[in-house]
Amino acid sequence: MNDFCRLTINAVKATAPGKSLIRPPGAIEEIAFLAGCQRCGKCSGACEDRSIHIAGPDEGVLVGTPYLAPDEQPCTFCLRCIEVCPSGVLEKRESSQSYAIGVAKINQDNCLAYHEQLCSSCLYACPMGIKAIELRDFRYPIIRTECCIGCGRCIKACIAENPAITVVPCPTKKE
Structure with missing residues (x-):
């Protein structure tokens, strides 16, 4: 190197902690x-x-x-x-799951299903479907983190006044 x-x-490590x-x-x-x-x-x-x-x-x-x-x-x-990408920092991968950019998280306080209203908008918008979003008891959405790719379609589909879903970055590999 x-x-x-x-x-x-070294500059990155010093100036970007937590970002x-x-x-x-x-x-x-x-x-x-x-x-x-x-x-x-x-x-x-x-x-x-x-x-x-x-x-x-x-x-x-x-x-x-x-x-x-x-x-x-x-x-x-x-x-x-x-x-x-000319620098190679974005690289081709073997499987679609290896392209995951994040993981969806559900805020149950905002989710209509957790407030006894029928809603499965997130599931129907998800390109991974039931692989990534399970409906517990056919009602309550639960993210299967190992299958979620973090695309954000579930956020756009959420009909709650304050979207009940956010996407957080995938954990990065350690050096």
Whole structure:
């Protein structure tokens, strides 16, 4: 590893603790991602759904890097971002599950089903269907974290006044 990479990795570790963005599909481990991303924006430009945003100047060392906000615009996993990435920080994978960008979490306080109202909007919107969202007792949604890909379609489909679902980043691999 050259001195520039070593300095970049140390700067990332020092300035980005706890900051966790949801990266596009195929993103490598965060420290390596930040060190390798060319910050060219090609992934964002290739995203027809406009799901990929670019971190602004207030994000410190994360500035210029791509991220997703599934609560604003779900990812359709078209994988065009991987095709145009010149730095290799977005890589092709074997299975669709290995592209998971996050995991949905249900806030039962906001979920209509947990307030005895019939609703299964999240299940019907989920591209993984019953693999990722189980309806306990045919009513209460439960996320099967091992199958959820974090796309955010369930958030958009939620009809509660305050959406009952959020997506959190997948845990990253340790160095």
